[in-house]
Amino acid sequence: MTLDARQIVFENVSKFYGEVLGVNKVNFSLQPGITSLVGPNGSGKTTLMNLMTGLIRPSRGAVCVLGLTPRQPIEFFRQVGYCTQFDSFPPGTNGYDFIYWPLRLHGFGHHQAAKLTDEALERAGMAQVAKRKVAGYSKGMRQRVRLAQAIAHHPSVLVLDEPLNGLDPMARAESITLFEAIAKQGMHVIISSHILEEVDRISDRVVLMSSGYVVAEGQIREVRREVRDHPMQILVRCSNAARLAAAAFELDHVVEAKILNDGRGVLVRTRDAEQFYLLLNKIASGGLVEVDAVAPADDDVNSIYQYLIGSDGGPA
């Protein structure tokens, strides 16, 4: 097996919707494992996933998944499963049929398709409600039945657009376990999500996107290294955020002090964390500000993301 046959490769890929930029000059190759696409709404994550699965064609460049392209649909879609974020279903369908009929189109006979359908429903925790109409499902159930459809044919590449949206904590934990189990079998799992802490925890690597460009790509630590020269972020929860922010601004190495929305904390960006901690100790011991908690907000995807594109990556 050649290297390309195990990789997902984007070669100078651009996509324009008329005059609107979707993604521009994307170049990367992904190895098996969990890869997270992170970026704010409109950054191009879904466009990238749609390009990967052939739902849209690149305006320029080429996408290759395990050595295949969507122009070879029979081979390609046996390897690829895509759980889109479109929360829509064929009218009148139930959970079972929603998975069973696409499996029949894969070429599976009735018994095999039925077996795979049952297995997928079981894995997604939807076996009990499979015969109910999808129209009566909750958002989380709809999300899970879409996930079940995407994994039903045992793809080698699983592409998941916002797969944790709408799931309760229990289902979310189960889904994450499922993704990890799939990735451990040597498969590709590509996830986009706004829930950065969870993505951070399970990802082997991240692709950070902004305004249609890939701004960083690699393992979380590698990406962090890319931004080593940037100021470090420290989150301080305290009683008087305004006073702390004012004090922090007097220091040369502090480049930003942002008061949190709840008014009970400050996010400080500094080039000299040691000096800032000294200041904080001084302020706290002087009784000017009561400090509740101090935490470097620097080691997860979110902080790296903020460094790179100046946004918290949260939903718009």
Add this chain to the structure above:
Amino acid sequence: MSAQALVARAQKWSKDQPWRLYGSQVFVLVRSEVRRNLFTRRRIGIYLLALIPVVIILTHVIFDRSGPAGPAQIETDTEVLAGIVQLYYLRLGIFFACMAIFTWLFRGEMVERTLHYQFLVPVRREVLVVGKFLAGAVVAIALFETAVLACFFLMYSRFGSAGQSYVLGGPGLGQLGSYLLVTALACIGYGAVFLALSLLFKNPVVPGVVIMGWETIAPIFPSWAQRLSVTFYLKHLCPVSLPMSGPLAIFTIVAEPVSPFVAVLGLLCLTIAILALSCLFIHRMEITYTAE
């Protein structure tokens, strides 16, 4: 590349194709699409289009107490039936029903945001076109053949034994066969046209109206141009010809009649050509629901 090399290449391509898989995929597509399209409340308008003449004839049969006259009345009713099939079904009923059924096959799924499910399975898009087209054809043909059959039965049933001998011993059965053939051909002809339009245009209704205009005025164009309309072929297959009337009649160019074989073959060729174009169009299709 020489012709021989081309043929060899085509033969190799054909040999490499998993025809059995394509066949089973078409079967699955037809089965699921028919279930979704035939027995649904959304299709009430199409049922009405098909059943209006049936209801009118049924009302006539029930309430017309004057009693059937002799063979002259059968002749008159035969012309009425010809008018119903040629002027109502072929020009209006089947036309609009096919517009509704076949444009919905792809464009409707775009509107409902469900087309991506069919683009994410290991099915060639050409197979998708063929499967959906056949499903639409099955629905349209089942509906309109039933309606034409019901019209025919009701029309002659009131004549009792005279009607029976006209149908079984006279030209009636042949006419019925022709009407059923014409109906089926109209369904697939218009179906192919509207399927192609739905792949080309976001709103296929406007070009659909243009097509209707073309089908209406085609008889005033030269013979070669008339061959590009569906009605040209259907007209030559109808067993009872209707006298031309209306303002267009004076501009009508009577095209050289074609044999039934040529008419059927011509329409099938036209349908296949339009489907082949649809296969090209669908490769350009992208899932961009926000643009819909």
